[in-house]
Amino acid sequence: xxxxxxxxxxxxxxxxxxxxxxxxxxxxxxxxxxxxxxxxxxxxxxxxxxxxxxxxxxxxxxxxxxxxxxxxxxxxxxxxxxxxxxxxxxxxxxxxxxxxxxxxxxxxxxxxxxxxxxxxxxxxxxxxxxxxxxxxxxxxxxxxxxxxxxxxxxxxxxxxxxxxxxxxxxxxxxxxxxxxxxxxxxxxxxxxxxxxxxxxxxxxxxxxxxxxxxxxxxxxxxxxxxxxxxxxxxxxxxxxxxxxxxxxxxxxxxxxxxxxxxxxxxxxxxxxxxxxxxxxxxxxxxxxxxxxxxxxxxxxxxxxxxxxxxxxxxxxxxxxxxxxxxxxxxxxxxxx
Amino acid sequence: xxxxxxxxxxxxxxxxxxxxxxxxxxxxxxxxxxxxxxxxxxxxxxxxxxxxxxxxxxxxxxxxxxxxxxxxxxxxxxxxxxxxxxxxxxxxxxxxxxxxxxxxxxxxxxxxxxxxxxxxxxxxxxxxxxxxxxxxxxxxxxxxxxxxxxxxxxxxxxxxxxxxxxxxxxxxxxxxxxxxxxxxxxxxxxxxxxxxxxxxxxxxxxxxxxxxxxxxxxxxxxxxxxxxxxxxxxxxxxxxxxxxxxxxxxxxxxxxxxxxxxxxxxxxxxxxxxxxxxxxxxxxxxxxxxxxxxxxxxxxxxxxxxxxxxxxxxxxxxxxxxxxxxxxxxxxxxxx
Numbered sequence: 001x002x003x004x005x006x007x008x009x010x011x012x013x014x015x016x017x018x019x020x021x022x023x024x025x026x027x028x029x030x031x032x033x034x035x036x037x038x039x040x041x042x043x044x045x046x047x048x049x050x051x052x053x054x055x056x057x058x059x060x061x062x063x064x065x066x067x068x069x070x071x072x073x074x075x076x077x078x079x080x081x082x083x084x085x086x087x088x089x090x091x092x093x094x095x096x097x098x099x100x101x102x103x104x105x106x107x108x109x110x111x112x113x114x115x116x117x118x119x120x121x122x123x124x125x126x127x128x129x130x131x132x133x134x135x136x137x138x139x140x141x142x143x144x145x146x147x148x149x150x151x152x153x154x155x156x157x158x159x160x161x162x163x164x165x166x167x168x169x170x171x172x173x174x175x176x177x178x179x180x181x182x183x184x185x186x187x188x189x190x191x192x193x194x195x196x197x198x199x200x201x202x203x204x205x206x207x208x209x210x211x212x213x214x215x216x217x218x219x220x221x222x223x224x225x226x227x228x229x230x231x232x233x234x235x236x237x238x239x240x241x242x243x244x245x246x247x248x249x250x251x252x253x254x255x256x257x258x259x260x261x262x263x264x265x266x267x268x269x270x271x272x273x274x275x276x277x278x279x280x281x282x283x284x285x286x287x288x289x290x291x292x293x294x295x296x297x298x299x300x301x302x303x304x305x306x307x308x309x310x311x312x313x314x315x316x317x318x319x320x321x322x323x324x325x326x327x328x329x330x331x332x333x334x335x336x
Numbered sequence: 337x338x339x340x341x342x343x344x345x346x347x348x349x350x351x352x353x354x355x356x357x358x359x360x361x362x363x364x365x366x367x368x369x370x371x372x373x374x375x376x377x378x379x380x381x382x383x384x385x386x387x388x389x390x391x392x393x394x395x396x397x398x399x400x401x402x403x404x405x406x407x408x409x410x411x412x413x414x415x416x417x418x419x420x421x422x423x424x425x426x427x428x429x430x431x432x433x434x435x436x437x438x439x440x441x442x443x444x445x446x447x448x449x450x451x452x453x454x455x456x457x458x459x460x461x462x463x464x465x466x467x468x469x470x471x472x473x474x475x476x477x478x479x480x481x482x483x484x485x486x487x488x489x490x491x492x493x494x495x496x497x498x499x500x501x502x503x504x505x506x507x508x509x510x511x512x513x514x515x516x517x518x519x520x521x522x523x524x525x526x527x528x529x530x531x532x533x534x535x536x537x538x539x540x541x542x543x544x545x546x547x548x549x550x551x552x553x554x555x556x557x558x559x560x561x562x563x564x565x566x567x568x569x570x571x572x573x574x575x576x577x578x579x580x581x582x583x584x585x586x587x588x589x590x591x592x593x594x595x596x597x598x599x600x601x602x603x604x605x606x607x608x609x610x611x612x613x614x615x616x617x618x619x620x621x622x623x624x625x626x627x628x629x630x631x632x633x634x635x636x637x638x639x640x641x642x643x644x645x646x647x648x649x650x651x652x653x654x655x656x657x658x659x660x661x662x663x664x665x666x667x668x669x670x671x672x
Contacts, residue, residue, distance in 0.1 A: 033489055034419035034560050035385035035479070042378050049371035050476060052430035052466040083370035094388035094474045128474075130388040138430045138464075138474035140386060143371070153369055224370050 010106065011099035015129065018103065025110040027090065027123040036126035038089050040144050046089075047143040049080035055135035063178035066105045068200040069137065070112025076227060077141035078120055078204035079280040083225040085151035085209055086143030090125035091117060093139050096132025109137075120206050148218060151284070156222040156241035160308040161291035163284045165208050166301045167253045168230045169269065172276025174199025191257040198255075202280040211297040212284075219290035226281045231274040231314075231326045233283040238314050241285075245314045247306035247326070274316075274326070346442065347435035354439065354465065361446040363426065363459040372462035374425050380480040382425075385416035391471035399514035402441045404536040405473065406448025412563060413477035414456055414540035415616040419561040421487035421545055422479030426461035427453060429475050432468025445473075456542050484554060487620070492558040492577035496644040497627035499620045501544050502637045503589045504566045505605065508612025510535025527593040534591075538616040547633040548620075555626035562617045567610040567650075567662045569619040574650050577621075581650045583642035583662070610652075610662070 010018050027036075040046055051073065053059060059069045074091060081088050093113065097106070110124075117123055125142075145151075174195040177184045184192050205225075212221060222241060226233045230252070238245050249270060258269040285308050286294070295302055306317075314326040346354050363372075376382055387409065389395060395405045410427060417424050429449065433442070446460075453459055461478075481487075510531040513520045520528050541561075548557060558577060562569045566588070574581050585606060594605040621644050622630070631638055642653075650662040 034416040035383045035422070035477075037420070037481075037486065038382040038384065040376050040382050046374040046376050046382065046425075046478070047371045048374065048426075048428060048462055048476075048478065050428040050430050050462060050464050050474075052432055052464050052468075052472070052474060054432055054466055054468045054472075056469075057467050080370040084373070086371070089382075090384075092384060092386040092476055094386050094476075096388055096390055096472055126384055126386060128386050128388050130390055131393050132388075132390045132472065133392075133470055134468065136388070136390075136432055136468065136472050136474075138386075138388060138472075140384075140428055140430075140476040141371075142382070142384065142478075145373075150373065 066108035067112030081143035086145035096136035153240035169272035170198030223284035402444035403448030417479035422481035432472035489576035505608035506534030559620035
């Protein structure tokens with residue numbers, strides 16, 4: 001990786017100076033003690049999620065700027081907070097950094113994190129810096145949720161409508177564009193940008209949680225995010241709840257550009273939508289009237305894609321009426 | 337590093353199997369959703385601390401078994417919770433692992449973490465696994481504290497007694513023993529073991545926090561832990577509080593074995609006590625009567641080592657009556 005034309009390195013600046021520089025991105029009252037302190041609201045549950053990203057494995061210079069690494073990492077954690085039905089309270093960042101890393105990388109990374117957190121009304125509340133041979137980002141996000149608004153994976157019931165909160169496959173297509181720019185030649189510049197942004201600047205769906213909280217009566221909601229793919233999310237929910245699902249392929253929202261067969265075959269389009277991953281939408285199961293009410297309050301690309309059934313299989317109904325059993329195997333696996 | 341004679345690797349086992357194996361070490365109700373859920377006590381503040389450790393930088397096979405890496409990492413985080421006056425609520429672990437790492441390393445690491453957490457009445461509540469070229473451990477500990485028992489660094493006042501909760505220099509001596517076993521030849525086997533344990537199995541001082549909470553009236557307490565050295569702790573507290581300190585060298589508790597000049601010169605002994613680091617004791621500033629009351633309730637090696645003064649310097653009074661100004665420079669610095 002070429003990271004040596006960007007000025008002073010973290011080793012040249014030294015730990016104390018680096019820390020001073022990073023404090024400007026942090027909630028100032030949190031800095032300077034052994035731990036950060038938060039005041040959770042009375043009667044709320046505390047939600048905690050953590051994530052590790054490693055240079056060359058989860059991101060690389062070719063597709064992701066330092067600011068995008070920061071945004072994406074923060075967004076992934078906030079998406080897990082949203083997936084629990086919670087609101088974010090703050091985020092800690094531990095970083096492992098090579099001594100030769102330019103300080104400008106670090107500045108841009110923190111700017112990306114701060115931009116994402118500011119967008120969603122939260123902040124960096126603490127962290128740790130360490131030397132490491134490889135850039136390693138570890139984040140922990142905290143959130144709070146009132147007990148009756150908590151979203152688990154294990155509470156889906158037959159008859160629940162399955163809602164996806166937006167298009168799937170965009171992030172996978174965005175990665176393709178960044179790796180193989182030629183692939184995007186047939187796209188309009190708006191389509192190109194939308195797919196690239198889906199990969200580089202994913203939007204955690206905290207707005208959907210706010211919309212859910214405004215529904216009366218408060219519905220029973222089951223769900224998770226689609227960070228490991230739409231198929232994986234439906235399968236995980238069904239396994240945890242001991243139920244099955246029927247999904248209508250024609251109802252799965254995909255980017256408009258996927259309908260252009262010069263861009264993708266329909267087989268590839270559905271493959272990316274189901275297994276592409278990293279779209280960071282929510283997959284929610286709730287009674288049909290509440291699902292319909294929710295759809296009125298959020299983006300029009302959100303769709304009811306099917307329903308929960310009592311039998312244990314997850315079936316995708318193809319446009320020709322054939323049923324196809326979805327399986328776990330294609331989900332992302334580390335160490336393989 | 338030799339890690340290839342220990343059986344099946346994480347890549348051979350695969351992520352799902354590795355996760356199933358690690359779940360046995362975790363609080364079971366926390367596993368299987370996008371985030372862990374905790375119920376903080378009403379009226380309590382939430383305390384959050386995070387830490388990253390990298391193989392070859394913070395630990396190595398020569399001095400630290402996988403179980404000790406786990407214990408030490410957990411202990412360091414619990415020590416930060418204690419340093420805030422808080423009680424632990426749980427810990428998340430993110431791990432970056434080479435594909436060739438034997439699963440037995442991971443089992444032993446988690447066993448070490450679980451042993452430490454069980455000792456202090458808390459548990460693993462979540463985590464993440466990632467591929468990485470170097471073993472990387474990132475932990476985040478959560479704790480709770482009632483607002484009037486919160487311990488900060490910035491509230492010390494002239495006249496406060498400075499308490500250290502135990503001997504300093506042991507962890508540094510334990511490291512020396514592990515790196516240069518010959519050095520320990522003059523020690524008794526009990527002394528040898530005590531120093532080695534101080535390095536491998538440090539004890540976060542959550543018991544001191546319990547003792548403080550039993551004092552009536554509740555004193556104003558300022559402090560931090562001595563993970564970066566005793567001198568660093570006193571200096572940090574004085575800087576944050578805008579005060580100075582006078583420390584009596586003869587009052588600093590050191591291991592009995594340090595008094596044997598065949599083991600260490602008195603200069604080396606005080607050097608290790610002040611700057612050795614990783615003893616994970618607490619350095620607390622509180623009104624003298626409360627300090628005396630506290631000392632009656634904890635281990636007899638805890639000592640009042642001096643007092644806070646209005647002037648900004650931190651002076652070490654040597655046994656011959658000379659004053660010596662303590663400075664930051666010797667503290668541990670990353671990236672240098």
